Each structure stands twice: as structure tokens, then as C-alpha cells.
Amino acid sequence: MAAVNAVEPSGSRGRVGGSAGTIGPAGRKGRGLRGVTGAFWLFVGPFLLGLLIFVYIPIIWSVVLSFSQAQNTVTPSTWVGLANYIDLLKPGPFLDSLIDFCIFAIFIVPLTFVLSLLLAVLLNRIRIARAFFRSVFFIPTACSYVVASMIWKLSIFNGVRFGLANTVLSWFGIDNVAWLATPSPPLYWVAIVTARLWLQVGFYMILFIAGLQRISPQLYEAAEVDGAKPGWQVFRYITFPQLRATSVAVLLLLFIAAFQAFDEFFNLMGNSSLARPPLVYLYYTALGNQDFGRGSAGAVILALLIMIVSLAQGKLFGFGKAAE
Amino acid sequence: MSMPVRLDRRRFLGAIGVGAAAVAGSSALSACGGGSSGLSGDSGGSGGGGDKPNLSVWYHQYGEAGTQQAVERYAKEYPDATVKVQWTPGDYTSKVNSGLLSSSGPDSFEGTPNLQMVKAKQIVPLDDILDEIKSDYTDADIKSVSVDGKMYGARIVDDCTLIYYRKSMLDKAGVKPPTTMDELVAAAKELTTKDVKGLFIGNDAGVTPAYGGGSMLGPVLWSVGKNYLTDDNKVDFTGTDVENAFGKLRQLVVDKSILLGAPTDYWDSGSFTQGLCAMQYTGLWAMPIVQKAIGDDFGVVAFPPYSTSVGKPSTAQGGWSAMVSAKSKNVDAAKKYVKWLWVNNTKDQEDFNLSYGFHVPPRKSLAAKATKLQSGPAAEAVKIYNQYAISGGTTWTTEMNTSFGDAATAIVRKGKEAGPELAKAETTINGILDKLLG
Numbered sequence: 165m166a167a168v169n170a171v172e173p174s175g176s177r178g179r180v181g182g183s184a185g186t187i188g189p190a191g192r193k194g195r196g197l198r199g200v201t202g203a204f205w206l207f208v209g210p211f212l213l214g215l216l217i218f219v220y221i222p223i224i225w226s227v228v229l230s231f232s233q234a235q236n237t238v239t240p241s242t243w244v245g246l247a248n249y250i251d252l253l254k255p256g257p258f259l260d261s262l263i264d265f266c267i268f269a270i271f272i273v274p275l276t277f278v279l280s281l282l283l284a285v286l287l288n289r290i291r292i293a294r295a296f297f298r299s300v301f302f303i304p305t306a307c308s309y310v311v312a313s314m315i316w317k318l319s320i321f322n323g324v325r326f327g328l329a330n331t332v333l334s335w336f337g338i339d340n341v342a343w344l345a346t347p348s349p350p351l352y353w354v355a356i357v358t359a360r361l362w363l364q365v366g367f368y369m370i371l372f373i374a375g376l377q378r379i380s381p382q383l384y385e386a387a388e389v390d391g392a393k394p395g396w397q398v399f400r401y402i403t404f405p406q407l408r409a410t411s412v413a414v415l416l417l418l419f420i421a422a423f424q425a426f427d428e429f430f431n432l433m434g435n436s437s438l439a440r441p442p443l444v445y446l447y448y449t450a451l452g453n454q455d456f457g458r459g460s461a462g463a464v465i466l467a468l469l470i471m472i473v474s475l476a477q478g479k480l481f482g483f484g485k486a487a488e
Numbered sequence: 489m490s491m492p493v494r495l496d497r498r499r500f501l502g503a504i505g506v507g508a509a510a511v512a513g514s515s516a517l518s519a520c521g522g523g524s525s526g527l528s529g530d531s532g533g534s535g536g537g538g539d540k541p542n543l544s545v546w547y548h549q550y551g552e553a554g555t556q557q558a559v560e561r562y563a564k565e566y567p568d569a570t571v572k573v574q575w576t577p578g579d580y581t582s583k584v585n586s587g588l589l590s591s592s593g594p595d596s597f598e599g600t601p602n603l604q605m606v607k608a609k610q611i612v613p614l615d616d617i618l619d620e621i622k623s624d625y626t627d628a629d630i631k632s633v634s635v636d637g638k639m640y641g642a643r644i645v646d647d648c649t650l651i652y653y654r655k656s657m658l659d660k661a662g663v664k665p666p667t668t669m670d671e672l673v674a675a676a677k678e679l680t681t682k683d684v685k686g687l688f689i690g691n692d693a694g695v696t697p698a699y700g701g702g703s704m705l706g707p708v709l710w711s712v713g714k715n716y717l718t719d720d721n722k723v724d725f726t727g728t729d730v731e732n733a734f735g736k737l738r739q740l741v742v743d744k745s746i747l748l749g750a751p752t753d754y755w756d757s758g759s760f761t762q763g764l765c766a767m768q769y770t771g772l773w774a775m776p777i778v779q780k781a782i783g784d785d786f787g788v789v790a791f792p793p794y795s796t797s798v799g800k801p802s803t804a805q806g807g808w809s810a811m812v813s814a815k816s817k818n819v820d821a822a823k824k825y826v827k828w829l830w831v832n833n834t835k836d837q838e839d840f841n842l843s844y845g846f847h848v849p850p851r852k853s854l855a856a857k858a859t860k861l862q863s864g865p866a867a868e869a870v871k872i873y874n875q876y877a878i879s880g881g882t883t884w885t886t887e888m889n890t891s892f893g894d895a896a897t898a899i900v901r902k903g904k905e906a907g908p909e910l911a912k913a914e915t916t917i918n919g920i921l922d923k924l925l926g
Binding site: 238454 | 682698764891901
């Protein structure tokens, strides 16, 4: 991405047209693609164009829609100012969905963090079949959320006697449990949280392994010389502090991923006020009710919240600044 | 394990009164997951390069085997245009909603017309092609496709919902088919054993309207003689009677006598035929499958009235209509196709309504001579349909349904008090009505 800065020099020549391939450094007209600038546009141009058409324009369009009354249309004519935002931020389903998200994050973020760290530390210690175990834990990452949700819903956590969870319970003489349909206690969180945990723990484990491998062995040698006991003490005073950058990155990524949760909620719970995270609510608002104005406003609010959280962590932990 | 995709029943339910943005009813969501991006590769009818126009016609996925081949066959039979069928598994509502925003969507599609689409100029009136058979439609059908006195959809199928009961199970327990809500609650409780639940009304306890959910949102109101909205578009779902009726649904949850977490939802008869439940609320469409699976060990009754003095039996006036997108580049050709297939082509209409799942052919003259619907439970169902079918009207939108569904979910599944929850929904829905009608 740093390459984007290179737009500056050529930009200052005022020669940046839309079509790559005709822009060469000044004074080399008609020679086609030559030199660094031409090559730069050849490589970056298509990508940039795609980014513009499929990412930036829609984002800008979405912001425009969020200030309009866009019911059953994406080319609205009525400007309503902040009405959509005010509407959403009144007590109601959107705020409820933010609360749902918070509950979800409270479960999933620490749980994934601890588990993936644990797996990484264990994997880092074993001497045999390391690659095998690493692959085994990482494979679920490649599985689609939709497919996993289907398996969770239809076979593991279905509410009838042949569901896997209920079969196991029946060995202990416990009656069938309707996992996804029991609001008190809210057992559906078990299915939602375990699905995401299984899907993402391998990915964060890999990040932690990378972090662990960056720690200099000399630190451990020094600790041993100083009489630190292997195990908890070394982990507590050497390993974990050394993983600070990785930990903050993982926490932030986990938080954003949880914030953007959609697939498993959509497939496991549907449009259910029992557990409806913001994206599911906005999906139904925009595509179900065709209220593109409020849908876009909600999306902008979410984007702002994610930005605020990212900036706040930057202040607190400094992840993403120059390397420590 | 096939994906639960018998959307027609859900949709039809939508159609029942939950007429929703762009398509029928309760905003759709199926187990097939993933919303449609709207970036589907199929382009709509684009003028046609040859002498014949190209038309793109969209359907949701009907669950019965052979339905897709049937509509593709009809499309091939049509001489005046090249018709491409787009068969949509999963969340059909969202797909149509995106499709209707531009001219690259469908030329003709199925769903249920509603006021919101008309106001947004997304569909065109079809009175000119429907007038000749208007007298052959029932009043309920006409009401279901009319907005401000104009007709916007040609009926494809008419559906109704029923409570199916397993005769042998009821006999064994000494239970009679329910005729009031109290009897329904009592029967469900009586019929529940360790492995069999008394009643199945959907995995959402019938109150959470995702794609295919919310089966009870209409019946609970109709059981006390109310509806979502009154004929003059005022909120109709409040009052003591409604609160009491919700209380009965809550009772079913508390008694643990309803089946939850079944592999498929209420629009699929699998739970009933596999003996996971003794009674199931589902549609007429399922009858051929039920007959094949359990012979004549079943009967059907209408959804019961609240009590002997309050309300009437009810069934949902559901089904699907063919509409024409106002953004189509070929509005006239699309209208001609709809007229050829769903107005004049009685042979294909009979085939589609009776050869796969069971539906009531919308044209009265065809319904009258449908021999498959003239005996046994099917005849009973048609009788119930003709007597008790209730249409939800064309003003009720998905957004209203979501809000009402949230209230119902809080009451029935979380045990919250009915009055305040319904009042909250009423406030929200009045706001939406003001926007829509204002």
C-alpha cells in the first residue's frame, strides 16, 4: 500500500489520466510504457480502478444515502439530514443489536484469545508432529461460516433426539434441549460462540506462533541463568510481555471480527430479536425493508465505532504505530 | 439432508398477509445462508438481439420435486419471447429487492404486491390483462393483489395453512382435534412424550419472522377476529383479546409442548411425517408428501378460534402472484407472457397447482374441477380455505412485520408482558404508516 504514495510525483505533473499505458515520464511521448511511472500505473492502475469502483464509490454512495430518504430506491431525491441517524439511535432494535454485539464480544473475544494463545504455546513446545497439529487446528479457518453454521444448526445443535449434543446428553438421561430456541437460559449463545470459536481459533493461533517465534531465545537463557522457573513464571515474565504487540493486534482483530459478525447469526438465528447483531439488523433493514437510507446510516455508525475503537487502542497500546 | 427450501410455503405465508417489500411477506431468510448480493450475473431482458425479446422471469425455490422443470417447460412453450427462468434458492426477498432497483433485474417475478412497491413505482398495474378473468378470481384473491383499486399481480397459486394431526397418536392419547385455543394448548400438552412433542408451529415458536418464520403472527390475531391492520389501515393487533391469545402461545412454550430445533421448519412436513410431533401447522402444499409418507393416518383442521364465543377458525390466504417490474426494458412483452401463462393457459395452471405440491388453483373455474382436491383431507382443506381464508392486505410491510415479530418474540419466547410490548410495536408501526400513507 505504501506504493500509493507514488501517485504524488506523477500527480504533480498533471498527467494522471484514467488510462494506464499512455502516461510516461515527461519528454518520452509516444514511447508507451516506459520507466518507473508507467510500470507503476500498469501494476497499480487496474487494482486502483477496481478499488475505486467496488469499494470507494459504494462507500461514498452509502454516506449520501444515509442522509436521504431512500425507501425502495438507491437513487433518492429527498434529503433528510440527520433524521436516519436520530431514528436509529433512539432506543430500539438498532441499539439492542449493539447490546447483543457487546454480549457476544464479551464471550468470544477473551475466549478466543486465551484458547489460541494456549494452543500456540503448546504447539511451540512439542517436538514431534508440529506441522501436523498446526494444520489440524488451522484447517477450520478454511471452512465457510455458512457451511459451519449449517452443520451446527442441523446436526450438532438441533433440538431433536438425533442431534449430536442431545444424543450425548441422553446418555446421561437428560431430555432433549432446543439449543437454538431456548431464550431462558439463552443456550443459543453456546452454538453461536462455539461455531465462531472453532472457525477462527486456528487463525489467531498462527498469529501467536509467529509472535512466539520472534522472541529471542537469549531471553529464556538469561531467565534460566537468573533462576526463573520454567513454566508459569517464564511465561508470565518473559513470553507474555514479549507478545504484547501480537496480543494487541489479535485483540483488535477479534474485536472488529466480532463487530462484523453476520454469517453465523444470520444462519443460526435468522431475524431474531434474541440475538441480532448490528449487521444482521442492517441487512434486514436495507434488503428486507428496502430502507436503504437507514441501512446506510447504520453502516456509517458502525464504521465510525470501529474507527473510534481502533484509534482508542492506538492511544492506549500503540499497535499499528512504528514498530516497537 | 436437503436444504430447507420449500419457500413457497413460507413465502406464501408471507403472502398471507405479510405482504412485504418486493416479495411476499416475512422477510425471507433461509437456511441456505448468504444474502444475495444483487450482483447476480443474470441480466434481465435486454431488448433481445433477434426478432424475439428476451425475458428474465424470477421464481423462489418451490420445494416440491419437478416444480423447477415445470416452469422451465412453460417458458420453453412460449412462442413470442425467449424466456429465461431464474430459480432462486435461499433468501429470495433480498434478491428481488436488489433486482427491482435496476433494469438488470427481472422482467417478471413472483411475490405479493404491496403498497410500498407501488408507491416506489417498482411494479406496473396489470388490470388490462386481468380484467377478462377478474370475475373468475375470489374476492380474497382480488384483495391480495389490489392496491388503491388497481390489480398488480396475476395469481399463480393459492395456498392455505392447516393444523395436520396424526390420527393414531390422538386416538392413543384419547385427544380430539382442537376446536379452541384452550383445547389446542391442552391437546399439545397431552400429546407430548419424551420423544414426541404435541405441536410444531416452527422452530421460532411461530413468532420470529425471518425467511420462513413467524407462522403464528397472523393466526394469533385471527383467532380473536383481529388482523394486522384494519381495512382503513389502522393498527389492529392490540387489545385484551389479542393479549390473551398471545398468552396461549406463551403457555405452549412454558408447557414445553411445542417442537423446537427441528431440522426443517414448519413449512416442511418432515417433522410431522417422521413422528417428531403429533400435530403440525403447515400448508396444503405438503399434503401429497404427507399422504405418501403416512397414508391416511392424518386429518386437518383450521387454526382454532380463541374460544367458543370469541373469534372464528382461520387459515392464511397465501400464495404467489406474478408481477412485472416497472424497470423492465420490455414491460409489454413481460405482461404478454404473464397473460399467456397465468391468465389464459389453464393447462399449465392446473399442472403447476396440482401435479407437485397441492395448491388451490386461483381461477375458480379451475378450482371447481380439480379432482385431486375433491376428496379426503384435501377437500376438507379447500372447504376451510373457501370459508375462513384471511388476507393480510397490501399495506403491511416487512418492516412492520419485523417490529410486530419483535413484540411477539418478547411476549411468547421471553415471557415479557404483552400490553407494553404490543404498545411499543404499535408506536413504531404508526410511524411507518404515517411515512407510507402520508
